[in-house]
Amino acid sequence: MNGRPSTVLIVGATGSIGRHAVAEALSQGYAVRALVRDRARAARLLPEGVDLVIGDLTRPDTLGPAVEGADAIVFTHGSTTSERDVRDNDYAGVANVLRALGRRRAHIALMTAIGTTRPGVAYAQWKLRSERLVRASGNPYTIVRPGWFDYNQAGQRTIVMLQGDRRQTGSPKDGVIARDQIARVLIDSLHLDAADHKTFELIADYGPAQDDLTTVFHSLTPDSARSLDAAEDVIHLPLDHEPETFRHDLATISAGNDTAEG
Incomplete structure (x- = not known):
């Protein structure tokens, strides 16, 4: 990656993960921009200082x-398990x-879900297709597939990344976080x-949270630049x-990036 991003766009900023992402980005010193449909509602839910x-x-x-001037984009949006909803909202x-980003470059952090494959x-196939678009876009990226939200016990704070x-x-037997x-x-x-071009399932194990995740990210196999799919997936x-x-969509988004193959 070419240095640390400065302006982060959070997509799904008023959702249950998005609000945490906004708070985390602010605490890490980023300028935070939120894509919202209702300004008044968002102003009630999000901290001051968010654009x-x-x-x-x-x-x-x-x-x-929303994308103008953003050098990182974090996708935290999500709908239901209806194929139509996931296709028309999550994937689209x-x-x-x-598409709006075009040839400009930004680090993409995409949240999908464990079991996407x-x-x-x-509905999972449309989440998988959104992952494929990110890989084909030519942007630096990290794709995170979390386990079941907030099913973890108080002592489960050690972050585990699987592939x-x-x-x-x-x-929840698949993992919790x-x-x-x-x-x-x-x-x-x-x-x-160490997180660039990595796709992984995210769960928590018993123990304290790590102060630094570099080693955890480093242990992962990077995705191939010549594939639309994650390094260790069977699809x-x-x-x-x-x-x-x-x-x-794939043809449009991958235009100018000739490294991706099916």
Whole structure:
């Protein structure tokens, strides 16, 4: 990465993870910008000092001011487990922001979910497609797949990063993590070189939180620059069988970045 970012755009800033991400970014000294639809509501929920920019993830024409001058973008938005909702909000939001960003470069921190690669789960496949767009964009990035939010016990504060997405019960047995821990990992990834081009599942184990996550990030296998998928994933989504919507977005977002392959 080319130095520490200074201005961070938080997408989903008023959500349960987004609010923690805003607080964490402020505490780490970033200038924080929040993409919001309702300024009055956002002003009630977010701390002073946050730059509130009006925009709608589903309306690409509203996103230019949000990405202008941002050198990091943190995606914390999320909807339901409905395929349509995830396609039209979670996935489309990532696609629209990346399109608005264009050829400008920003470090991307994308939150999806543990179990994203589960075969035959339609809504998860759209989360997976959003990951593929980020990898194809040519930006430095970190993709975080958290376990079940706030199911952890008080003593589970040690951050654990896994790869291969092999925990797929669809229950807290797959792993648990606190919301503030997710936010910390997302924001830490913006300035740690060891986090670049890494995709991982995020859970908590018993023990104290680490003061520095560099070693944890460093232990991970980086994604290949010549693949759309994470380093240790086993995925059966051939590009020529993908929906036209995705293939069009992929072609647009990867334009000028010829390193990605299906």
